[in-house]
Amino acid sequence: MTALGATVFSLFCAVFAGYALSRFKNRLLDVYSTGLFAVQMFPIILALIPLFLLFRPLGLIDTPLSVIIVYGVINLPFVTWMARSYFDTIPRELEEAALIDGCGHFGAFFRVVLPLSGPGLAAVSIFAFLLAYNEFFVANVFLRTKAAMTLPVGIQMFLQQFSTDWGSLTAAASVTMLPTLILFLFVQKFITHGAIAGGVKG
Template structure:
């Protein structure tokens, strides 16, 4: 980064504002449109709403199952997040502290598993889950979300535990803690911020996911937000106002969580390939 003259800096600032407006235009227009009626959306040539109103939001809140979808999304994304974080902290600790050939091979295998196309997994698992009566249950989706996050979460925790000195555990052991205690009571509390960041990543992935939920959840009362909005889009393709209000409401949790983790994003992007 080179320091420049104020004039140059502020013209760069202007250019940056322009770029953000153009690139984020789909999001900006979505938000602005959600505050006007479908009739106005279809007739107006201006971007700014003439008479902003919350009528679309009222419609989505009162006349659709949006909050049911939101609840389903929270349960499944939250469940997938909790289980994957639990399993990945344990696995990350093993990969960090026990450097034998077996565990090194496991780490490589985890990386390869990420390349696996999700559709190839979905076909046999749909048949298996149907036999086990797991279609149209939260469990089928939670287990898929859990495993989808395991490789990334495990490699992040492993890298994080690598940075925690072994001396701390040895000191705890001298004080009489067993190995599980020295992990759970000494190492894990230090990993708090890292766990929170990876947990939010895991949650966001599952909250945004469409395909897995669409395959395993065929009953309307179980739909997640992406599946629910997709159905709405198919059935009421001309009701742009409600559709856009629902999309903005769906985006809100993503925005809020993203603001918490955006400073970890740099690290995440290098740490491994996260998302498609």
């Protein structure tokens, strides 16, 4: 649930940010683009103590919301650049044709660009989900009770100081792989090449 929430949050923001970076050029977007690189290079470990002090008065410690917010922010630079790269491959002529037919800019985006970006967004969602699903350190800091723990943190509990329950550890690791396998099986049909081939003549 935590990884899914972080994926939806980061993907929602990345779609609009990536489209803006792909289609519009101005100084504000250039600053935002540079800021994405700066955030990507910033180690999250340096922000854990300030975030802990910020989340504690808000009652977000030991709740999935705190981890969803952190994962979403961590994933946002990467998924935004991936979304921008895919939007760059969609011909502008398709949007211009939609505008001539009477669509506004938002209509052209939701009716033309967004449906055609399905393969790219499917790939983005897989990367965003895996980055959040496999993360251990942040969840280990903000989630304290067993009911709130993510799977990587829960699996670590099988490793004891003087012994390890290898059978239970292997079984838990195998079950942990199922959500990613199901997600891939669900979105793989959207990851096809040439989804917009032939959309523009010439």
